[in-house]
Amino acid sequence: MKDHLDKSDHIGRRMFMKILLGTGAAIAASLVAGPSAVIYLEKRSYKENIKYRLHTLANFDTSNILVVYFSRSGSTEIMAENMADNLKANLVRLNAPSYKLGYLGWLNSMRDAYFKIPSNIDPEKLDLSKYKLILLGSPIWLYRPAPPIKTFIKKNKFTENKVILFNTYNSKFTDEAIQEMQDLIEKVGGKFADHIHINRNRMLNQISVEELISKTKELVNKRKEFWL
Numbered sequence: 001m002k003d004h005l006d007k008s009d010h011i012g013r014r015m016f017m018k019i020l021l022g023t024g025a026a027i028a029a030s031l032v033a034g035p036s037a038v039i040y041l042e043k044r045s046y047k048e049n050i051k052y053r054l055h056t057l058a059n060f061d062t063s064n065i066l067v068v069y070f071s072r073s074g075s076t077e078i079m080a081e082n083m084a085d086n087l088k089a090n091l092v093r094l095n096a097p098s099y100k101l102g103y104l105g106w107l108n109s110m111r112d113a114y115f116k117i118p119s120n121i122d123p124e125k126l127d128l129s130k131y132k133l134i135l136l137g138s139p140i141w142l143y144r145p146a147p148p149i150k151t152f153i154k155k156n157k158f159t160e161n162k163v164i165l166f167n168t169y170n171s172k173f174t175d176e177a178i179q180e181m182q183d184l185i186e187k188v189g190g191k192f193a194d195h196i197h198i199n200r201n202r203m204l205n206q207i208s209v210e211e212l213i214s215k216t217k218e219l220v221n222k223r224k225e226f227w228l
């Protein structure tokens with residue numbers, strides 16, 4: 001009788017271990033597979049965006065309009081370049097190496113967006129005093145503009161410049177997050193004037209780069225008069 005109980009106990013323990021290991025393996029696989037798919041699609045998107053970069057963008061150093069942007073996989077960059085081209089604006093890219101494409105960069109992006117951790121950006125400060133109009137661009141991370149653009153705003157002195165916020169995203173941002181950006185811009189001396197955004201749609205159904213460019217042109221042409 002005791003032998004029988006020991007045996008069934010042993011089988012029970014083995015079953016439990018198998019279930020535990022199986023569940024652990026399934027969780028580990030989903031933790032790797034989900035982000036891996038996202039990273040693969042981001043890299044594909046980056047490669048596609050590169051083909052549409054405006055390498056011939058003129059130098060508008062003397063302009064009183066400035067476009068400052070951060071971009072990880074190149075979509076906000078396409079939007080920023082086309083806006084700068086259309087508005088004959090000076091263009092500055094914020095580099096943030098800890099968010100570069102790949103698994104580690106993605107983890108850092110998620111962590112800093114979630115915990116609202118300021119970013120290491122380059123350049124950190126710019127002389128904004130000569131600009132009448134400043135356009136600040138960023139992707140949306142966890143429903144709000146990504147940390148680098150927020151860090152840039154906090155680190156700089158705005159001098160009553162008119163400020164436009166622009167974003168690219170895949171599905172959703174919150175109005176509270178945009179209100180928070182408006183409050184922040186006004187706190188550092190800027191005059192928040194507008195928010196424009198382009199929804200690229202969910203990862204497997206995203207708009208083409210040509211569509212992104214034509215939507216950008218449409219938005220700028222519609223609002224240019226109001227901005228200037």
Ligand SMILES: Cc1cc2nc3c(=O)[nH]c(=O)nc-3n(C[C@H](O)[C@H](O)[C@H](O)COP(=O)(O)O)c2cc1C
Nearest residue numbers: 071072073074075076139140142143168170171172
């Ligand atoms: C860490 C991370 C979080 C994101 N969170 C959101 C989100 O909350 N809502 C959304 O619509 N898109 C989200 N996205 C998608 C990006 O906003 C979208 O792909 C954007 O166009 C990328 O711009 P970029 O190519 O300039 O980096 C997220 C992307 C990353 C990397």
